[in-house]
Amino acid sequence: MPELPEVQTVVDELDTLFRGRSIIGVDIYTPSVIPFTDDDLDWLLNRSVSAVWRRCKYIVFDFEKTNDRLLGHLRMTGKFVSQPTENEVKHTHARFVLDNGDVIHYVDIRKFGGLKRIGAESLQTMPLGVEPLSSTFTTAHLSACVNGRNRPIKSFLMDQQFVCGLGNIYVDESLFRSRVHPLRPAQSLTDKECRSLVRSIKSILRSAITNMGTTLSDYRNTENISGQNQHYLMVYGQTGKPCRRCSTPIEKIKLGGRGTHFCPRCQIIDEDP
DNA sequence: ACCACAACCTGGCCGC
């Protein structure tokens, strides 16, 4: 479910809920999802949270008086909620009780996501690329990365080791805005197209964060409220509908096992027909 | 080194 804008929305709320609070109770219902040992629980209980933040699509909990952290990932259907509905109670795998009485539940239908304790240096050794909203994500960086890579530009952008945080929705939307066909070999992009893509990606992610993320079915923020960005999608999930730029019906193909949406007229493969 | 693909789970939807 969640890509960078959704994770950012969740993290902003988690930071408000957790920062400065101590975790005074932890209940684990599904150990495979939240594999805390007794040792981990001893470490965690009564410890104060200093910050909750995001790296790519990972959620990071920092604590006082320790260099260890909690690292979370929502994968497809994970969410943190303070107000679970009846339907979600059966998919709750853990709950955290804070010293102010708040209770935050980790809910995950498909059980792909989860939460684990990591050491201080773990984050740096993970194969994660640049943050797309940072000043290090530039035309020069993208141009250098696509050099020598023949895979489709969509597959390249989905790979978190070059640029991280993008997923299926925002890759399709960014390629549409920059009029680049998803099947174009990455190395075939011109500098001009790389420049355009960098700008599209930053702009689309920022708008999605402003809109509190895209809710298609599962995604909700911690108060179980939907995002609003789904109302602004140009190609994702728009199969058969007229392109909002040229009225040609939006097409959907399979690329790397993922549904891929594009306008066959705006996003051409051949640069000079 | 690069890249495609199956696997991990559950639930919703569509067609028969």
Added chain:
DNA sequence: TGCGGCCAGGTTGTGG
């Protein structure tokens, strides 16, 4: 109603 098949916002391991 029921059942099979396909789809889903992500990542990882395997094998060519």
